[in-house]
Amino acid sequence: MPDTFSFGIDPLTCHAWNHDHSQLALSPNNHEVHVYKWSDGKWKLSDVLAEHVQRVTGIDWAPKSNRIVTCGVDRNAYVWTLQPDGKWKPALVILRINRAATCVKWSPLETKFAVGSGARLISVCYFEQENDWWVSKHIKKPIRSTVTCIDWHPNNILLACGSSDFKARVFSAYIKEVDEKPNATSWGSKMPFGNLMAEFSNGSGGWVHGISFSASGEKVAWVGHDSSISVVNAADGSKLTTLKTDSLPFVTLTWIKENNIVVAGYDCSPAVFSYDGENVVLIARLDDSETKQQQGSKFSAMKHFRSLDNRATVESNDTTLETVHQNTVTQVTIYAGTKANCTKCSTSGIDGQLVIWDLRSLENSGSNSA
Amino acid sequence: MSTTLQPYLKAVRQTLTAAICVENFSSQVVERHNKPEVEVRTSKELLLTPVTISRNDKEKVLIEGSINSLRISIAIKQADEIEKILCHKFMRFMMMRAENFIILRRKPVEGYDISFLVTNFHTEQMFKHKLVDFIIHFMEEIDKEISEMKLAVNSRARISAEEFLKRF
Numbered sequence: 001m002p003d004t005f006s007f008g009i010d011p012l013t014c015h016a017w018n019h020d021h022s023q024l025a026l027s028p029n030n031h032e033v034h035v036y037k038w039s040d041g042k043w044k045l046s047d048v049l050a051e052h053v054q055r056v057t058g059i060d061w062a063p064k065s066n067r068i069v070t071c072g073v074d075r076n077a078y079v080w081t082l083q084p085d086g087k088w089k090p091a092l093v094i095l096r097i098n099r100a101a102t103c104v105k106w107s108p109l110e111t112k113f114a115v116g117s118g119a120r121l122i123s124v125c126y127f128e129q130e131n132d133w134w135v136s137k138h139i140k141k142p143i144r145s146t147v148t149c150i151d152w153h154p155n156n157i158l159l160a161c162g163s164s165d166f167k168a169r170v171f172s173a174y175i176k177e178v179d180e181k182p183n184a185t186s187w188g189s190k191m192p193f194g195n196l197m198a199e200f201s202n203g204s205g206g207w208v209h210g211i212s213f214s215a216s217g218e219k220v221a222w223v224g225h226d227s228s229i230s231v232v233n234a235a236d237g238s239k240l241t242t243l244k245t246d247s248l249p250f251v252t253l254t255w256i257k258e259n260n261i262v263v264a265g266y267d268c269s270p271a272v273f274s275y276d277g278e279n280v281v282l283i284a285r286l287d288d289s290e291t292k293q294q295q296g297s298k299f300s301a302m303k304h305f306r307s308l309d310n311r312a313t314v315e316s317n318d319t320t321l322e323t324v325h326q327n328t329v330t331q332v333t334i335y336a337g338t339k340a341n342c343t344k345c346s347t348s349g350i351d352g353q354l355v356i357w358d359l360r361s362l363e364n365s366g367s368n369s370a
Numbered sequence: 371m372s373t374t375l376q377p378y379l380k381a382v383r384q385t386l387t388a389a390i391c392v393e394n395f396s397s398q399v400v401e402r403h404n405k406p407e408v409e410v411r412t413s414k415e416l417l418l419t420p421v422t423i424s425r426n427d428k429e430k431v432l433i434e435g436s437i438n439s440l441r442i443s444i445a446i447k448q449a450d451e452i453e454k455i456l457c458h459k460f461m462r463f464m465m466m467r468a469e470n471f472i473i474l475r476r477k478p479v480e481g482y483d484i485s486f487l488v489t490n491f492h493t494e495q496m497f498k499h500k501l502v503d504f505i506i507h508f509m510e511e512i513d514k515e516i517s518e519m520k521l522a523v524n525s526r527a528r529i530s531a532e533e534f535l536k537r538f
Contacts, residue, residue, distance in 0.1 A: 011494050013394075029494070054402065055394075073396050073404070100396035118398035145415050146398045164437065165415050207416075207437060209393075225391075249391055266391040266498075319500060327497065328391075350494050 002286070002324055003356040005043060007034075011350035013056060014331050019063035021335055025049075026348065027056040033070050035088070051078050051090045058104035058115070065110045069093075071101035077115050077125070079134060093134040095123045103149050109156045111178045116147030122161055124173045124193075139171050139194045149210045153217040157182045157191055160220050162208025168222045168230070170197040186218055186234035200232055200240055209251040209265070214258060215340035219275070221261050223250040229263060231275045243273070243280035252332045256342035256359060262286070264329035264347050268321060270357060286357045287323045326351040378425040379506055382433075385421055386442070386502045389435035392490045406439030406489050431509070432482060439489040441475070442505060443482035446512055456519050457483060473501070 015026035036043040052072040099118035145165035172191035206226030250265035264270040269287035327350035397403035418435035475485040
């Protein structure tokens with residue numbers, strides 16, 4: 001059974017866990033970031049980070065260095081460090097963008113982070129020791145519209161980004177001040193900063209909402225507004241496989257095993273898909289509404305007459321949805337485990353709920369997972 | 371004629387369920403702005419293809435979608451002069467009070483009688499499936515209401531004419 005936590009009625013725009021998921025940072029659709037600590041069986045608000053002046057659009061928590069990076073619509077990003085007295089201290093990052101920031105991610109080695117923005121560019125930021133501040137370099141060409149999602153390759157150099165110009169791209173974000181010279185990967189061998197390694201079109205058009213590199217970095221998957229899931233296998237000559245589903249579009253995804261991805265979106269319930277080199281297939285829907293339907297048939301007669309009595313209507317359809325989330329899921333993140341082997345994942349939604357799903361039940365129910 | 375009503379409403383409902391998937395999107399044209407892209411229409415890549423669902427040439431629904439907003443325009447069946455006047459007055463009454471309706475647009479789109487504008491802020495506060503239910507219910511009821519009003523006008527006209535002519 002999934003663990004559900006409610007954080008009020010405001011939508012949860014984004015959330016991030018610390019290294020041992022004892023602390024949670026989330027934004028309730030405003031300019032603040034709330035940090036919660038787990039104590040005595042519930043989440044207690046431990047700090048409110050209020051430096052942004054407009055809505056916060058992305059939060060990422062670096063597990064090893066314990067720093068939080070946040071970005072917002074006010075074109076700013078802040079890196080928060082934990083002080084000895086338990087308070088978080090912000091450091092402004094000079095992004096040099098003139099539109100809203102949309103997403104932010106720490107690189108795997110936590111030496112730099114990337115911010116996508118509505119200024120049609122990605123800002124890759126690293127810390128400059130001499131001046132004691134964060135500086136940025138821009139990746140511009142050939143992005144033609146807002147960057148909606150980004151994800152890092154495990155080698156700390158390559159960056160995948162999805163944009164509302166219907167394309168998914170892989171760039172090199174090599175910064176000679178902080179990175180070692182990278183070895184050649186399946187995506188290419190020449191990796192100067194800002195080099196476009198690969199570009200893929202999302203079929204007949206459909207904004208790319210979420211993108212993710214697999215644990216090895218050989219595969220990249222994204223979800224589009226045309227309700228499709230696409231996977232590219234660089235080891236197999238950049239073969240592109242797309243599955244068009246008949247559900248409402250997905251907006252977020254993450255790899256949970258080398259061949260499995262969990263996606264979630266406007267359907268309000270997460271689902272697990274598998275890629276076997278040829279096809280993308282649905283394995284399971286994490287929200288089992290079967291038990292709820294059995295209970296429904298017993299009480300529907302009573303519900304029918306109650307609605308007849310209260311509102312003089314014969315409609316017995318409920319306002320509440322059968323899924324755990326009552327509105328769109330905004331983000332799915334790994335809670336326990338890594339991209340190579342994830343045991344639990346968490347989803348935050350517009351209904352103000354954060355739900356932790358146990359993925360081990362998938363293996364127990366006897367389904368095929370590669 | 372009424373056999374086309376259910377498939378018509380079903381088609382509208384399914385298109386609406388898909389088009390109402392909108393998300394918060396800051397303007398990429400003006401900094402710090404957050405405006406419904408379906409109204410601003412400056413970035414073509416953020417707009418979806420408009421869909422018109424027609425029951426016949428007089429009754430149709432135009433659904434224009436975008437990344438953060440959705441515009442639904444309805445053309446209501448008006449068979450004769452009285453229905454035209456009643457429909458016009460009824461829609462005008464509602465559109466003057468558009469603020470209380472939340473999702474109603476103050477002016478209908480060219481060629482239609484009434485328009486709704488649903489943005490991501492509405493879908494964050496209200497359930498998407500209930501918004502779709504409301505619009506379908508509205509489309510079902512509007513024809514009934516106008517027919518009722520027309521009958522009322524006709525019966526009042528007949529009664530008052532009778533009373534007047536009794537003198538002669």
